[in-house]
Amino acid sequence: MVSQDETGKLGDGQTYATVYSSSFLNLFYDYYVLSFNMRFWGCPTSVLLPFFTENFSRNHLDCGVATGWFPSEALGRPFRKHGKQQLTLVDINPNSLKVAESRVLAVTTATTTQCFEADATLPPPAALADKKFTSISMFNLFHCMPGGKEKFAKTFATFSQLLAKDGVLYGCTVLGPKATTSWMIKFYLKFYNDSWGVFNNKDDTREDLEEALKREFEEVEITLVGVMLLFRATKPRTQTNLVA
Secondary structure (H helix, E strand, O other), X not given: OEOOHHXXXXXXXXXXXXXXXXXXXXXXXXXXXXXXXXXXXXXXXXXXXXXXXXXXXXXXEEEOOOOOHHHHHHHOOHHHHOOOEEEEEEEOOHHHHHHHHHHHHHHOOOEEEEEEEOOOOOOOOHHHHOOOEEEEEEEOOHHHOOOOOHHHHHHHHHHHOOEEEEEEEEEEEEOOHHHOOOHHHHHHHHHHHHHHOOOOOOOOXXXXXXXXXXXXXXXXXXXXXXXXXXXXXXXXXXXXXXXX
């Protein structure tokens, strides 16, 4: 596993390393977050998994890996399970990287994995800076990240440089309370932001995310399902070498 010591401090990763412990990830995350929460946000995994799989390539980078459920489900399918696959996992939390990699390798032995402990808003580790991926996913990442609208701009600026010219960057995120009129969802979002502290999406809007995407990509598609924003971007604009 490669850490991001060379590129600077990893931001506020300690909160997520504490909340997203190995035991929480292994025992509760899939049931609580992927089953209950996704339905509560109005966008169940029956919507998200096909979206993930349709854009998942043989040379893929997954940023914000959680338990590795999405890539492991995609790789468990008949035509994927025994096919050669390059999978790069990037997360600020080492617990997530270990759990996700183990889960993927339990499904298929034909997949080569690399793990990088890194802050998505910073330049990538040196070992990643000269690589290109044909698909990059960011599922359930931004609503956990601090940084306001700048987190979108910094993250897309970095990862657009890692995407092949004919590649696709895609993902989903829970928007802030402005995206809903439901008092129950507003209450739940307030709890996640102010009491528990695992969300940082109070000010996250569709407009800010879309603006940041269009700055880095020529073609952008966005759709709202419940309070979950699904996004897909292709044709990265002029690319430059990243310096780690």
